[in-house]
Structure formats: C-alpha cells, structure tokens
Amino acid sequence: MAHFIDRRLNGKNKSSVNRQRFIRRNKAQIKKSVSDAITDRSVTDVDTGEQIVIPKRDLSEPFFHQGHGGIRERVHPGNDQFQRGDKIERPPSGQEGQGSGEGDASDSGEGKDEFSFEISRDEYLDLLFEDLELPNLEKKEVSNIEEREIVRAGYSSVGLPNNINIIRSLRKSQARRIAMSGSKRKELRVLEQRLSELQPFGDDKETEIVQLKNDIESLKEQIAKVPFIDDFDLQFNNYISQPCPSSQAVMFCLMDVSGSMDQATKDIAKRFYILLYLFLSRNYKKIEVVYIRHHTQAKEVDEHEFFYSQETGGTIVSSALKLMHTIQQSRYPAHQWNVYAAQASDGDNWADDTPLCHKLLEENILPNVRYFSYIEITNRAHQSLWDAYEKLTEKRPEFAIKHIKEIADIYPVFRELFGKQQAF
Amino acid sequence: MDNTNTLDNTSDWTFEKLESYHAKIKQVAQSYRLDTYPNQIEIITSEQMMDAYSSVGMPIGYSHWSYGKKFIQTQQGYHRGQMGLAYEIVINSNPCIAYLMEENSMTMQALVIAHACYGHNSFFKNNYLFTTWTDADSIIDYLVFAKKFVSECEEKHGIEAVENLLDSCHALMNLGVDRYKRPTKISLHDELLRQQEREQYLQSQVNDLWRTVPKSGPKDELLKKHFPSEPQENILYFIEKNAPLLAPWQREVIRIVRKISQYFYPQKQTQVMNEGWATFWHYTILNTLYDDGFVGEKFMLEFLHHHTNVVHQPAYNSPYYNGINPYALGFSMFVDIRRICEEPTEEDRHWFPEIAGSNWLDTLHFACKNFKDESFISQYLSPHLMRQMKLFSVTDDSDLNYVIVDSIHNEEGYRAIRENLAKQYNLSNLEPNIQVYDVQVDGDRSMTLRYYPHQSIPLGDSTDQMLKHLHQLWGFEIKLEQEMDSGEYETLATCPKHAK
Numbered sequence: 001m002a003h004f005i006d007r008r009l010n011g012k013n014k015s016s017v018n019r020q021r022f023i024r025r026n027k028a029q030i031k032k033s034v035s036d037a038i039t040d041r042s043v044t045d046v047d048t049g050e051q052i053v054i055p056k057r058d059l060s061e062p063f064f065h066q067g068h069g070g071i072r073e074r075v076h077p078g079n080d081q082f083q084r085g086d087k088i089e090r091p092p093s094g095q096e097g098q099g100s101g102e103g104d105a106s107d108s109g110e111g112k113d114e115f116s117f118e119i120s121r122d123e124y125l126d127l128l129f130e131d132l133e134l135p136n137l138e139k140k141e142v143s144n145i146e147e148r149e150i151v152r153a154g155y156s157s158v159g160l161p162n163n164i165n166i167i168r169s170l171r172k173s174q175a176r177r178i179a180m181s182g183s184k185r186k187e188l189r190v191l192e193q194r195l196s197e198l199q200p201f202g203d204d205k206e207t208e209i210v211q212l213k214n215d216i217e218s219l220k221e222q223i224a225k226v227p228f229i230d231d232f233d234l235q236f237n238n239y240i241s242q243p244c245p246s247s248q249a250v251m252f253c254l255m256d257v258s259g260s261m262d263q264a265t266k267d268i269a270k271r272f273y274i275l276l277y278l279f280l281s282r283n284y285k286k287i288e289v290v291y292i293r294h295h296t297q298a299k300e301v302d303e304h305e306f307f308y309s310q311e312t313g314g315t316i317v318s319s320a321l322k323l324m325h326t327i328q329q330s331r332y333p334a335h336q337w338n339v340y341a342a343q344a345s346d347g348d349n350w351a352d353d354t355p356l357c358h359k360l361l362e363e364n365i366l367p368n369v370r371y372f373s374y375i376e377i378t379n380r381a382h383q384s385l386w387d388a389y390e391k392l393t394e395k396r397p398e399f400a401i402k403h404i405k406e407i408a409d410i411y412p413v414f415r416e417l418f419g420k421q422q423a424f
Numbered sequence: 425m426d427n428t429n430t431l432d433n434t435s436d437w438t439f440e441k442l443e444s445y446h447a448k449i450k451q452v453a454q455s456y457r458l459d460t461y462p463n464q465i466e467i468i469t470s471e472q473m474m475d476a477y478s479s480v481g482m483p484i485g486y487s488h489w490s491y492g493k494k495f496i497q498t499q500q501g502y503h504r505g506q507m508g509l510a511y512e513i514v515i516n517s518n519p520c521i522a523y524l525m526e527e528n529s530m531t532m533q534a535l536v537i538a539h540a541c542y543g544h545n546s547f548f549k550n551n552y553l554f555t556t557w558t559d560a561d562s563i564i565d566y567l568v569f570a571k572k573f574v575s576e577c578e579e580k581h582g583i584e585a586v587e588n589l590l591d592s593c594h595a596l597m598n599l600g601v602d603r604y605k606r607p608t609k610i611s612l613h614d615e616l617l618r619q620q621e622r623e624q625y626l627q628s629q630v631n632d633l634w635r636t637v638p639k640s641g642p643k644d645e646l647l648k649k650h651f652p653s654e655p656q657e658n659i660l661y662f663i664e665k666n667a668p669l670l671a672p673w674q675r676e677v678i679r680i681v682r683k684i685s686q687y688f689y690p691q692k693q694t695q696v697m698n699e700g701w702a703t704f705w706h707y708t709i710l711n712t713l714y715d716d717g718f719v720g721e722k723f724m725l726e727f728l729h730h731h732t733n734v735v736h737q738p739a740y741n742s743p744y745y746n747g748i749n750p751y752a753l754g755f756s757m758f759v760d761i762r763r764i765c766e767e768p769t770e771e772d773r774h775w776f777p778e779i780a781g782s783n784w785l786d787t788l789h790f791a792c793k794n795f796k797d798e799s800f801i802s803q804y805l806s807p808h809l810m811r812q813m814k815l816f817s818v819t820d821d822s823d824l825n826y827v828i829v830d831s832i833h834n835e836e837g838y839r840a841i842r843e844n845l846a847k848q849y850n851l852s853n854l855e856p857n858i859q860v861y862d863v864q865v866d867g868d869r870s871m872t873l874r875y876y877p878h879q880s881i882p883l884g885d886s887t888d889q890m891l892k893h894l895h896q897l898w899g900f901e902i903k904l905e906q907e908m909d910s911g912e913y914e915t916l917a918t919c920p921k922h923a924k
Contacts, residue, residue, distance in 0.1 A: 002446055002450070002463035002464070002541065003465065004442055004446075004465050004466075006467050007468045007472060007523075008469050008526055010468075013475075014472070014475040015475045015478050017492075018479075018487055018489065018491035019496065020492070021487055021488060021491075021492050021583075022489040022490075024583070025489040025587070060886075060889070061595065062595050062889040062893070063595055063596075063598055063886065063890070064598065064886065065856065065884040065886060066854070066856055066878075066881045066883065067881065067882045067883055067884040068822065069880070070821075070878075070879050070880040070881030071820070071879040071881070072819070072820045072821075072881065073817060073820075073830070073848075074817070074818050074844070075815050075845040076740035076818060077739060077740060077815055079814040080741070082816050082832055083832060084832055084837065085829065085830075087826045087827070088818070088826060088828075088829065090825060090827055117500060
C-alpha cells in the first residue's frame with residue numbers, strides 16, 4: 001500500500017549542520033577572506049554577506065583512482081564514418097570518452113582552481129567577531145532605562161473597539177448562547193418528540209397538539225430572544241507597555257584631521273571604525289554614527305568628508321571632546337542610548353590642552369558612555385596625550401587605549417580591545 | 425469520453441489526483457507482475473531536494489563537512505541555472521521511499537511514480553545483487569544508529585577527531601566493499617577470522633612466554649606465517665579488524681562507513697539495468713494507461729517529451745556527448761529483449777535461441793533478477809541494437825600516438841563490441857585493484873599494499889594523499905607496491921616518506 005506524505009513543511013535546512021561543518025573546516029581561509037573584505041567596505045555597509053573563495057586543493061576528497069595511460073578500450077555510439085582498423089589522432093587532453101571510469105573525479109585534479117561561495121551576513125559577522133563581546137553590557141539595568149515597548153498581554157474585557165478580538169468574542173458569545181438556551185432547547189426537543197408522536201392520531205388529540213404547538217412556538221421565541229452578541233461577550237486584545245533594554249546605540253567617531261594626519265593614517269582609522277560599527281550592529285538593532293573631526297576646532301561632518309577631506313593646522317583634541325559631549329547631551333541622552341566612542345589620532349596635541357582632555361573625559365564623557373576607545377596611529381614615540389590617557393585607563397574600565405603601527409595591527413588590536421577575557 | 429474511467433488531466437497535481445493516478449499505475453504494474461516493497465511517497469520542495477542530493481540521497485545521515493560542500497555546490501549550480509534537479513530520488517528501503525518534487529506537473533508525478541515506485545522499487549526487491557547485499561528492512565534504522573553513534577563520538581572525542589577519521593574512511597570507501605565474497609559466507613568468514621584472532625592472541629601470549637626463555641635452536645624462517653595469509657581486498661575491513669592502535673569507537677565508525685559503502689555497491693554495478701528497467705516500466709505502464717483510455721493525448725505528449733529527453737543518446741562527436749547514457753542503453757536493451765521475444769528475426773533466433781519467441785514478461789523478469797550491468801550486456805546486447813546505436817569500439821594505447829578503431833557494428837565486430845561494452849561496466853576494471861599484501865606482525869608493523877594494474881593503467885595522482893589517510897588509520901608505516909609487467913614488484917610510495 002502506498003502512503004503519500006507531505007514533507008514540504010519539514011525544515012529545508014537539513015544540510016545546515018553540514019554547511020556549518022564545511023565552514024568550520026575551512027575557517028582559517030574563510031576568516032582570512034573575511035578580514036580582507038573589511039578593507040573594501042563602507043562603514044555602514046553591513047547588510048550583505050561575503051563572497052568567500054577557497055583554493056580547491058584544500059577541499060579535495062581523494063580516493064584511489066586510475067591515472068592516465070595504459071591500454072583502454074571504449075565503446076562509443078553514433079559511428080558515422082569509421083571502419084575497422086582506422087587510426088584516429090588522439091583527441092586532446094586524453095579526455096576521450098570520459099565515461100564512468102572517471103565519473104567522480106571532477107572534485108579533485110583538474111577543474112576550477114577555486115571554490116567560491118557566499119556566506120550570509122550573520123555568518124560573516126559571527127566569523128569576524130568570534131570570541132568578542134561588548135564591554136559593560138550588563139551595567140545598565142532595565143529599571144533605569146526609560147525606553148518602553150508595547151507588547152501583547154493576553155485579553156481583557158474592556159478596550160477600544162479597534163482592538164476587538166473577533167474569534168474570542170464570538171467564542172464567548174456562542175458559549176453564552178448555549179448556556180442560556182440549553183434548558184429551553186432540551187424542553188423543546190421533548191415537546192417536538194411528543195408532537196411527532198401525537199401527529200398520526202390527528203383529530204383525536206387536537207387540543208393537546210394545539211397546546212404543544214403553542215408551547216413550542218413560545219419556547220422558540222424565547223430561544224430566539226437570547227441575544228447573538230452581548231456586551232460582556234466582547235474580548236479585546238490587551239496591550240501593555242513594558243520597559244525594555246535599549247536596543248539603540250550611537251557611535252561617535254572622533255578623528256584628528258590636522259596636517260600631521262595623512263591619508264594612510266586615516267585609512268587605518270577608517271578600518272577600525274568599520275570594525276566597531278559591524279561589531280555594534282551585531283548587538284543593536286539601530287545604530288547611529290556621528291562623525292566629528294577636529295584640528296583646532298571640531299566639526300560634525302558626514303562620512304565622506306570625515307575620511308577624505310584634508311585640513312591643515314594644529315591640533316586641539318579637547319574641542320572634539322567638547323563637541324561630542326554637547327551632541328551626546330542634546331541628542332543622545334545616556335538613559336536612552338548606548339553610547340560608544342572611538343577616537344583616532346596620531347598623538348599630536350597642544351601640550352596645554354592635554355590636562356583639559358583628561359578632565360573632560362573623566363568628568364563629562366566617561367560617565368555617559370559604555371565604552372570609549374582611543375587608538376593612536378603612529379610610528380613615533382608617544383606624546384603627552386597618550387600619557388594622560390594612560391593614567392585614565394587605570395581608573396576607568398570603560399576607557400581603553402591601544403597603539404597601532406600599521407594596517408596589520410588593526411584587527412588584533414580590535415580583538416584585544418573587545419576580547420572576552422578582558423579583565424576590567 | 426467516459427468520465428468514470430479517465431483520470432483528471434489538468435496539469436496541477438493534488439493529493440487526490442496523486443492517489444487516483446497511483447491506484448491506476450499500481451493496477452497496471454501488478455498486471456505486469458511487478459513485485460515491489462510498499463511505497464512511501466513523499467512530496468518535497470526543491471530546497472529539500474538539494475538537501476537530499478547532498479546526503480547521497482539518504483533521508484538521514486551523520487554530519488560531515490563533505491556533505492556541506494556538496495550542498496553548497498548543488499545550491500550554487502541550481503541557483504545559477506547550471507543544473508536542474510532530478511525529478512525524483514528513490515531509496516532502497518522497505519517501505520521504499522520515493523521523493524516527488526512539488527514543482528512537477530501531474531504528468532511528471534505520474535511518470536515518477538511509475539518510474540521510481542514501480543520500476544526502481546521492483547528492481548531493488550528482485551535483483552540478486554540487492555537481495556544478497558542489502559537489507560532494505562534495516563537500512564533506515566542503521567542510518568539512524570550511525571548518525572546517533574557518530575554524534576555521540578563527536579561529543580566524547582571532539583568533532584576534530586571524528587572528522588579526521590571520517591575523512592580517511594571516506595577516502596577508502598571504495599576499497600571498503602567485499603567484491604567477490606558472498607555475504608552468506610561473511611558470517612562464516614567472520615567466525616574464521618575471529619578464531620584466527622583468538623589464535624593469534626594465544627600465539628602472542630605464547631611468544632611472550634617464550635621470549636624470555638633462551639632460544640634453544642636456530643629459528644626456522646620457513647615457519648614464519650605470512651599475515652594476512654591471503655591478500656585482502658577489503659582494506660577498510662582489514663583495518664577495522666587488525667589496526668593495532670584504534671580505539672573501539674574508531675573501529676565502529678570504520679564499520680559504519682564500510683557498511684554504507686557496501687550498501688551502495690550494488691547500485692554502482694547495476695546503473696544501466698536499474699535505470700533501464702525503471703525507464704522501460706514507466707514507458708510501458710503509461711502507454712498502457714493511454715491504450716486503456718485513462719489518459720489523453722495531452723498527458724502523453726508531455727510525458728513523451730520528458731521521456732525522450734531522458735533516453736536521448738548524443739553521438740560520439742556531439743558536444744553534449746558524455747559517454748553512454750545508462751538510461752538510453754538500459755531502456756533500449758529492455759525494449760530490444762521484448763522485441764526479440766515477440767517478433768524475433770532470423771538473426772535473433774541465431775543469437776538468442778533460448779529467448780526468441782518466448783514469453784517476454786517471463787524473460788524480462790528473469791533478466792531483472794539474475795544479472796548486473798556487465799553480465800546483462802554480455803548476455804543480451806543484440807546485433808540489432810548495436811546497429812541501431814551504431815556502436816564502435818576504440819582502443820587507446822598510451823604507447824601509441826593514435827587510437828585505433830578495432831571493431832564497428834558489423835558481423836565481425838558484434839562480439840568484440842559486446843565484450844568491450846560489458847567490460848566497460850565491470851567495476852573491477854574501473855577501480856584500481858589494491859590489496860593488503862603483508863603486515864609485519866612481528867616487525868615494525870608496517871603494512872604493504874599491492875596495486876595490480878589493469879591493462880597497465882597506472883594509479884592516479886591522489887596516491888600520496890591516500891597513503892597519508894591509510895597511515896592515519898593504520899598508525900604505522902604504509903608501503904604501496906605495484907606489480908610491473910615483468911612480474912616484479914616496485915615500490916610506488918611509502919608513508920611516512922623515506923629519504924632514499
């Protein structure tokens with residue numbers, strides 16, 4: 001006997017485990033592709049996955065097979081010209097009649113040199129930020145967060161007409177109607193039974209039949225009078241507002257654009273910002289980015305100007321910190337936003353300004369942010385700003401500084417900053 | 425038209441229509457005495473079909489990266505339109521599971537039901553290779569067990585360890601089957617082997633006892649036992665039973681891979697027959713439905729369109745030529761056998777005196793039961809079909825810089841072509857013949873394998889990697905020798921490599 005089974009609703013991702021295994025096995029390669037890909041991306045471009053290319057030889061599944069050479073006899077169809085004893089030039093590449101003998105060989109040996117495939121956005125981010133975690137995530141408790149969201153909370157008997165739950169309401173209405181008319185229906189059935197028994201006798205029971213008919217009539221009326229729907233049948237979808245952890249974050253990018261910062265240095269900074277943005281986007285639904293660049297004055301700019309316009313002049317870091325504080329206070333209150341900041345600089349600053357920076361950070365900025373990272377991109381010795389910041393790191397766990405010398409340092413430094421075992 | 429008899433011929437399928445078509449097909453199939461396992465027909469989506477593809481068609485299997493790779497390849501090929509998906513997959517199990525894709529039209533579903541649920545299914549149940557080698561009742565249970573066992577091993581010993589082991593086993597999968605032994609003897613063979621093992625164990629104890637005692641006389645070299653006493657072709661089996669360092673779970677994993685390989689072995693040997701049989705029956709069954717007025721021209725035209733695609737055989741010089749199409753060859757042969765039975769010519773009477781004019785159904789069932797591709801072709805390929813397919817045989821000797829046409833479809837060539845074509849399906853000619861020749865039981869425990877080339881065809885370039893896999897399983901040195909034309913043995917490779 002045959003059974004038809006509809007499997008279409010079963011999961012289609014039966015192979016996802018194996019796919020994960022495949023990715024796991026080739027992790028080294030894939031990770032390399034992933035970190036290379038960082039370079040080519042815009043800061044906020046995180047919605048796409050990534051094309052991964054793996055050299056074919058790493059994927060081969062070898063098996064013993066026959067090589068070329070030796071004597072082979074093959075039968076082919078469609079002879080249109082050959083006679084016995086004909087000598088034919090050997091077809092190129094020895095592929096003549098690639099019949100069942102080498103049927104499975106395509107995976108190894110010749111063929112494409114590379115195996116390329118696409119990983120999804122989530123896989124991409126997972127690989128990129130494996131073993132990393134957001135610092136200070138647990139500090140902000142739900143109680144002091146003012147963001148609330150509306151959630152379904154069962155049903156209630158009062159509410160607005162547009163929230164009526166029709167199924168529930170009709171269900172109650174039916175239950176009520178059954179309950180209220182139950183005894184009368186029973187009575188009705190008895191009477192109707194009696195009536196049908198009496199009908200054959202016709203005239204003999206005339207009066208009783210009339211009486212019965214009247215009773216039935218009145219019972220039916222009573223039943224019909226039970227209202228189809230009543231006020232207390234109504235059920236409304238209930239919504240309540242609930243405090244929820246803030247799912248929005250703002251990321252401040254601060255960068256020195258004074259004459260001493262060249263394009264190469266800015267590129268390094270850009271990559272760091274991309275990483276930070278990607279990393280935040282894995283944890284927050286909504287992220288805004290504020291770009292602040294500064295030389296002696298600070299200015300809020302868009303992404304393109306931030307990275308690609310050149311300025312000259314000296315450097316006053318505190319101007320940027322002040323601007324950041326102002327923007328944060330007015331637009332991104334700390335109880336609603338998770339504030340992250342990353343500052344990149346080559347370490348130059350007016351010596352007089354450095355104590356002010358220290359003070360601004362400690363008193364105004366750090367209390368309001370989740371994490372503030374400072375990276376110094378330079379090949380020279382550290383200057384006063386680094387020393388002042390270094391002191392601060394000892395006191396404030398949400399503040400971290402790192403030194404980057406060249407592009408290759410970025411990813412390791414980033415991992416160090418956000419590594420799981422970070423003992424703050 | 426009589427409405428009670430015709431089947432609904434709109435092209436969308438529904439479950440009711442599937443049932444009614446299936447009932448008719450079943451009726452026709454039974455009238456042709458097709459004996460099948462019960463059918464379990466599952467409707468799946470194309471994504472699920474890709475899942476099924478990547479797990480070699482099995483509904484359940486242990487996890488391994490190579491299946492993931494296959495899945496990614498299939499998915500990419502499909503999404504880019506480079507390949508279509510098969511219309512159906514059928515599993516040799518009891519009940520026989522067949523997958524139908526939801527995208528198929530009703531005609532296609534009917535074709536697939538006839539092809540898979542009655543064609544393949546009856547072949548699985550009746551062909552001697554399947555009945556002797558595979559156990560349709562237990563395969564699904566075994567796969568469930570295998571999956572569970574492998575995942576338990578992963579928990580206990582780490583994914584890495586299991587993966588490495590499976591890699592090596594998969595590499596040797598083709599050498600994990602018994603080619604010539606009969607399974608009925610396996611248990612006996614097992615017993616003998618166990619007995620041998622016990623003997624060896626005792627022997628080793630005895631040796632240990634004696635080792636401390638000063639030797640009294642000169643050691644007799646002639647008495648030294650060769651191990652294994654005969655060369656072993658089932659290398660995985662040999663390793664499972666004899667590798668000195670493997671843990672019990674590793675032996676069990678090897679056994680699982682070996683069992684699955686053995687399960688698929690008959691399918692590899694009966695591709696032409698199996699597909700030919702199924703194609704012959706979907707063709708015959710659906711034509712019978714048409715003759716009996718159950719389906720109309722519309723249905724038949726769509727069906728014939730697909731059918732001719734399936735059995736198309738491009739000529740050797742066509743850009744689409746990729747060897748002989750097993751569907752085409754198998755289908756033509758079964759049709760030809762029927763022709764020989766029903767309308768034999770003088771030539772047929774001469775070539776096939778025992779079947780010419782016999783009952784075609786009896787003859788076909790006999791052929792289905794008792795042959796594999798190689799023997800089927802050498803038994804039944806007729807001159808008529810060779811002429812029809814214009815077959816010719818080519819010899820390619822790498823010592824010459826040209827290839828020679830040695831036979832064509834004429835009186836002198838028929839036998840040679842038939843023989844060559846049959847050989848082409850002989851797996852022992854296609855897969856390298858490598859056997860465990862010797863193990864230094866009381867030496868360095870190194871294992872020597874011997875490669876016996878078929879018609880001086882050398883081993884492919886994977887040999888070094890393969891030796892690494894062998895080395896990983898065996899744990900001691902691996903040596904691979906090749907039998908030369910002169911009859912001497914030359915070392916091809918060793919692992920670990922020696923500086924020589």
